[in-house]
Amino acid sequence: MHSVAVKNLRQSVTIRSSPHHVYTTLVDAKEHAKFSGAAARLVAKPGGRFSHYDGSLEGFVVHLEKDRRIVLAWRSSGWPAGHYSIAQFVLTKVAGGTRLEFSQFGIPASDFASISDGWRQYYWAPLKEYLE
Numbered sequence: 001m002h003s004v005a006v007k008n009l010r011q012s013v014t015i016r017s018s019p020h021h022v023y024t025t026l027v028d029a030k031e032h033a034k035f036s037g038a039a040a041r042l043v044a045k046p047g048g049r050f051s052h053y054d055g056s057l058e059g060f061v062v063h064l065e066k067d068r069r070i071v072l073a074w075r076s077s078g079w080p081a082g083h084y085s086i087a088q089f090v091l092t093k094v095a096g097g098t099r100l101e102f103s104q105f106g107i108p109a110s111d112f113a114s115i116s117d118g119w120r121q122y123y124w125a126p127l128k129e130y131l132e
Helices: 017-029 031-036 111-132
Strands: 007-014 049-052 057-065 069-076 085-094 098-110
Touching: 007 111, 017 031, 017 069, 017 085, 017 098, 017 111, 031 049, 057 085, 098 111
Parallel strands: none
Antiparallel strands: 007 098, 049 057, 057 069, 069 085, 085 098
16 A cells, blocks of 8 residues: 555635535535536435545545534545545534634645645635525
């Protein structure tokens, strides 16, 4: 097995919508497909598989805490076989909406910049546009 140099990412965004709507949009495959504009599948229970953006992102659900927290074992299709990162979404009700604190641990260092930009471009911007 080859070792992969990794980096960790933290981002936060405030969305003018309730934690319930943000959570539902992220875990319901039909809602995810609507905001992302791409095919999505997700079985919303621990161990459930997911595949987003027409299969370019995949993995499985580690933990779900309704309207508060989502933890996924997440990988990009181009990563070394068997390498997963851990992606965590923490939702907190704040004045005017929801604060989404995002952390992703174990991103291959070679993909860090594109993954960091990808969350902003393919998740936070369309999610805000869809929910606000």
